[in-house]
Amino acid sequence: MTQTTDKVPTDLPEREYTVQGGGDWQTILPAPEGESERLVVNMGPQHPSTHGVLRLILEIEGESVTQVRCGIGYLHTGIEKNLEYRNWTQGVTFVTRMDYLSNFFNETAYCLGVEKLLGIEDQVPERAQVIRVMLMELNRISSHFVCLATGGLELGALTAMTVGFRDRELILDLFELITGLRMNQAYIRPGGVQQDLPAGAEKKIAETVTLLRKRYKDTHALLVGNAIWMGRTVGVGYQDLAACMALGATGPILRATGLPHDLRKSQPYCGYEDYEFEVATQDTCDAYGRFLIRLAEMEQSLNIVEQCLDKLSPGPVMVADKKIAWPSQLAIGPDGMGNSLEHIRHIMGESMEALIHHFKLVTEGFRVPVGQVYSAVESPRGELGVHMVSDGGTRPYRVHYRDPSFVNLQSVPIQSEGGMISDVVAAVASIDPVMGGCDR
Amino acid sequence: MGIEEKLPSGFLLTTVEGVAGYARKSSLWPATFGLACCAIEMMATGAGRFDLARFGMEVFRPSPRQADLMIVAGRVSQKMAPVLRQVYDQMPNPKWVISMGACASSGGMFNNYAVVQGVDHVVPVDIYLPGCPPRPEMLQDAILKLHDEIQHMKMGAHREVQVRELEAAALTATPVEDMKGLLR
Numbered sequence: 001m002t003q004t005t006d007k008v009p010t011d012l013p014e015r016e017y018t019v020q021g022g023g024d025w026q027t028i029l030p031a032p033e034g035e036s037e038r039l040v041v042n043m044g045p046q047h048p049s050t051h052g053v054l055r056l057i058l059e060i061e062g063e064s065v066t067q068v069r070c071g072i073g074y075l076h077t078g079i080e081k082n083l084e085y086r087n088w089t090q091g092v093t094f095v096t097r098m099d100y101l102s103n104f105f106n107e108t109a110y111c112l113g114v115e116k117l118l119g120i121e122d123q124v125p126e127r128a129q130v131i132r133v134m135l136m137e138l139n140r141i142s143s144h145f146v147c148l149a150t151g152g153l154e155l156g157a158l159t160a161m162t163v164g165f166r167d168r169e170l171i172l173d174l175f176e177l178i179t180g181l182r183m184n185q186a187y188i189r190p191g192g193v194q195q196d197l198p199a200g201a202e203k204k205i206a207e208t209v210t211l212l213r214k215r216y217k218d219t220h221a222l223l224v225g226n227a228i229w230m231g232r233t234v235g236v237g238y239q240d241l242a243a244c245m246a247l248g249a250t251g252p253i254l255r256a257t258g259l260p261h262d263l264r265k266s267q268p269y270c271g272y273e274d275y276e277f278e279v280a281t282q283d284t285c286d287a288y289g290r291f292l293i294r295l296a297e298m299e300q301s302l303n304i305v306e307q308c309l310d311k312l313s314p315g316p317v318m319v320a321d322k323k324i325a326w327p328s329q330l331a332i333g334p335d336g337m338g339n340s341l342e343h344i345r346h347i348m349g350e351s352m353e354a355l356i357h358h359f360k361l362v363t364e365g366f367r368v369p370v371g372q373v374y375s376a377v378e379s380p381r382g383e384l385g386v387h388m389v390s391d392g393g394t395r396p397y398r399v400h401y402r403d404p405s406f407v408n409l410q411s412v413p414i415q416s417e418g419g420m421i422s423d424v425v426a427a428v429a430s431i432d433p434v435m436g437g438c439d440r
Numbered sequence: 441m442g443i444e445e446k447l448p449s450g451f452l453l454t455t456v457e458g459v460a461g462y463a464r465k466s467s468l469w470p471a472t473f474g475l476a477c478c479a480i481e482m483m484a485t486g487a488g489r490f491d492l493a494r495f496g497m498e499v500f501r502p503s504p505r506q507a508d509l510m511i512v513a514g515r516v517s518q519k520m521a522p523v524l525r526q527v528y529d530q531m532p533n534p535k536w537v538i539s540m541g542a543c544a545s546s547g548g549m550f551n552n553y554a555v556v557q558g559v560d561h562v563v564p565v566d567i568y569l570p571g572c573p574p575r576p577e578m579l580q581d582a583i584l585k586l587h588d589e590i591q592h593m594k595m596g597a598h599r600e601v602q603v604r605e606l607e608a609a610a611l612t613a614t615p616v617e618d619m620k621g622l623l624r
Contacts, residue, residue, distance in 0.1 A: 045520065046527050048472045048502035052479070053520060074520045075476055078554035093549070100477035146480065149487075165487030172484075183477055183573055436476050439517075 043424075045074040051150060051428055052435035056412070063420050068413045072406075075439040083399045087365025088114050089326050091396060093186040099403060099437030100183060101146050104139040105379040106437075107188035108132055109386045110399070112269055113375040114190040117368045117390050120319055127315040128192035129270045134205070134308035135178070135187070136270075136377070137301040141212065142171040143380040144294040148219065151291075151429035155232050160223060167215045170208050177201055189326050192318035202309055209302055209309075216302070220295060233288040237415035237427030240285050247410045251382025252297075253431060255281045256289035263378035274311075275304050287430035297380075322357045324366050365394040381405055381432055405438040457595050464534070465590040468583075471507035472500040473527060475514025478541040478573040482513045485576040495583060504530040509586075510563070511579075515543035516556040528563045536590065538582055539565045542572045 044055035055071030079098055083091045095110045096103040115121050145168040152160025172182045178201055179187040179194070187194045223229045239249065241257040254261050260279040264272040280296035282289035318325040327347070331340035347355040360366075370392040376385035382404030391397040408431050415427040444453055474482055485492050492498040501507040504527045516524055528537070539559050542548035545568045547557035559565060566589065569582040594602040 045523055046473065046504075048500075053475055074517060074523065075515065076517050076519060076554050077476075077515050077550050078552040079550070081554075082550060082552055097477060097549075100480060149483070161483075162488050165484055166489065169484070169489050182575065183480065 045071070048154070051154065051433055054409070054428065054433060054435055054438075056424065056428070058421065058424065060421060063422075065416055065419055065421055065424055068416050068424060070409050070412050072409065072435070073439050075435045077436075077440060079440045080399055080401065083396050085395065087394045088190055088368055088396065089361075089365055091399065092189055095399075095401070096184050096186050097436070098401060098440050099379065099381070099384070099405065099434045101143045101434050102139055102379045102381070102384070102437075103183060103185055104132070104135045104188060105377050105384050106401075107186065108136060108270065109375055109377045109379075109384050109401075110388075111188050111190045112377070113373050113386045113388045113399075114368065116373045116375055117371055117388065118190070118324065118366075119369070120191065120321065120324065123319045123321065124192055125316045125318070126271075127196075127312065128317045130308050130311045131193050131197065131317065132188055132270050133272065133275070134305055134312075135175075137304045137308070138171050138174060138205075140301045140380045141298045142168045142175075144298050145171075147294060147380070147429075147432040148223075148291075151432070152223075154425050154429045155229075157223075157229065160219075160229075163215075163219055163222060167212065167219070170212060170215075174201075174205055174208055177204060189318070191321070191324045191326070192316070194326070196317045197312075202312060205305065206309055209305055212302060216295075216298060224292070224295065229291075230288060232422075232426050233286065233291060233430065234284075235286050235288075236419065236423045237287040237290075237430050238285050239411055239415050243411070243414050247414070248407045249382070249411050251378075251380070251404050251408065252290040252293045253408055253411060254382070255279065255293050256283075257285050258283040263376055263383060267376070269375070269377060275307050277301075277304050287426050290430045290432075294380075322354070323360075326361060327354075327358045367392060367394055368396075376402070379404055381434065381437070382408060384437075401437075401440060403437040403440065405433040405435070409433050409438060457593075457598065458591075460595060461591040461593055464593070465587040466496055468497045468509045468536075468587070468590075469499065469501050469507045470497055470509040470511050471504045471527065471531065472502055473510050473512060473524070475512070475516065475520065476543070478513035478544070481573045481576055482511055482540065482579060485579045490576040490580065492580070492583075495580070495587070497583070504528075505532065507531055508535045509538065510535065511538045511540050512544040512559045512563075512565075513540040513573075515541075515548065515550055516559050516562065517554050518556060521556050521562050524559065525562050534593075536566045536586060537563050538567045538569060538579075538586060540569045540579060540582070541574055542570055545570065548572060 039060050041058045041060055042055065043058055045053040053074040055074065057069045057071055058065050059067040079094050082094050086094065091110060092107050095106040098106050115124060145164040149161040149164025149168070152158070152164065175185060176182050178197055179185040239253060239257070241259055244254045244257055250261065258281050260281050262279040265279055277300045280293045280300065282292055327343060331342070347358050368390040370390055372387065372389040374385055374387045376383050383402065384404055385402035387400045387402070388396055389398040411431055412428060415431070416424040447453070484490060486498050486500065508531060510528060510531060512524065528535070539545045543550060543555065544559045547555050549572070551557065556562060567582045567586050569578060571578055593599070
């Protein structure tokens with residue numbers, strides 16, 4: 001889908017080169033006077049190297065890129081609107097599908113916001129917070145693995161892809177063991193987590209961490225210092241601190257400029273102040289630096305997961321307030337699924353009050369006091385913030401996500417203009433946008 | 441009986457349709473059409489553990505012109521629908537479509553202004569694959585079922601008869617709303 005904007009014969013019927021919805025360049029932008037050989041190339045939205053359904057509009061001169069603009073919105077799902085028609089607990093099911101590679105971060109950011117509005121931050125049990133941190137850090141590793149894998153795929157390093165997906169499977173196995181699902185778990189709920197860890201989970205997690213440490217060395221040996229990998233990424237996608245500040249870029253892009261900005265340190269949540277870890281930084285400002293940061297973060301995350309395992313002590317995983325705690329203690333019944341028979345016996349035969357709570361929560365949900373709140377977590381891609389407004393009802397009045405993929409995508413022009421087309425691919429891969437989070 | 445009995449050993453008889461079906465099903469080339477969460481599971485299917493290479497189709501073609509299977513993996517937004525149709529139109533015949541996941545099949549949980557309520561509004565679908573997202577094993581199952589369908593696809597005039605028969609069967613099939621009891 002290419003076209004030159006000059007010398008278009010006027011007697012031909014008007015032809016559209018771009019996909020519909022994006023419109024024809026002729027109607028958007030007439031060819032400037034006196035300019036020649038201006039070539040605009042549309043890369044995406046269906047392109048194997050644009051990290052999902054990102055559309056890059058490139059103006060090129062030979063192999064060099066003179067201008068880049070991002071076209072987004074091809075995965076707009078209307079999740080924020082849907083949230084306004086679901087109760088506060090159901091919202092988790094939607095937000096987990098936003099940035100589908102960092103589900104637990106979306107869920108935690110949302111739940112922290114709801115808990116802040118309810119004023120129950122202090123009542124969330126210790127065990128629930130530790131489980132949240134553990135799952136988020138495992139999620140960070142799996143997300144970085146996919147970043148490596150797809151980034152490698154886009155740069156032609158297929159081994160990086162198979163290695164990344166191989167190791168990610170180990171973490172997905174843990175997710176499946178703990179939550180029952182590989183992706184889109186909706187496991188973290190306002191007030192705690194949906195259910196306790198299953199028997200034997202801690203042992204399995206410890207084993208997986210050991211295995212991941214071993215595999216981590218393989219990934220390290222495969223790519224760090226690899227001449228081809230470095231040739232594609234060193235000095236590519238340069239973005240310094242001033243540019244990051246101007247564009248609001250966070251996450252590995254910001255840390256690759258040498259600024260150790262990490263919300264886990266600067267405004268801890270879920271008890272991150274009690275964990276020992278280092279914020280990885282580089283000072284190269286380029287794609288290779290971001291890659292090194294992601295590798296280092298994976299190792300730090302493994303350390304945090306180990307600390308979580310030490311911290312796990314028996315206890316409840318949901319707030320004690322029965323007017324908020326979702327009654328969802330699942331147990332495997334004879335049909336392989338279902339609510340806990342014990343819970344059903346309790347509400348149906350023993351306690352009228354418990355039945356009322358169950359009924360109210362499941363049919364209507366709990367009410368959240370009027371107010372608004374901003375809560376943010378450090379997702380694998382940067383600051384993931386939620387601004388939510390409550391009008392006092394059982395459903396949110398408005399929930400808005402500040403997704404790092406969306407904000408970081410603004411960096412594409414500054415990172416790629418003046419470089420080669422192939423460097424655009426490397427730069428976008430190093431930003432690691434997830435279009436599900438960007439477009440929502 | 442016929443010619444079969446007169447053949448020397450080492451010969452097999454089959455039909456052109458059988459051979460063509462066998463060749464077609466064994467060399468499916470999926471297009472990379474990842475949209476959302478399901479795309480990640482689709483990539484996982486192609487990678488080590490699930491290894492789509494066992495069925496000879498681990499190479500996803502970046503260009504739709506080289507592909508004959510479109511796996512619509514993820515939610516299709518109103519903005520993406522024309523792009524999807526264009527990619528489908530660019531694929532050469534014969535071609536097949538797997539609608540992977542609840543969103544692609546029916547809009548899933550996103551019944552709103554932004555999401556197309558089923559990709560069959562835009563392109564004809566051969567296999568609907570439920571799940572959110574479906575496990576890689578489920579995608580493989582869908583692919584194997586599609587292989588079976590392709591193997592038994594008729595050609596030429598036979599195909600027309602087959603299409604008519606399939607349509608007649610579909611008209612008399614039990615509607616979903618009349619399916620009662622446990623779906624097992």
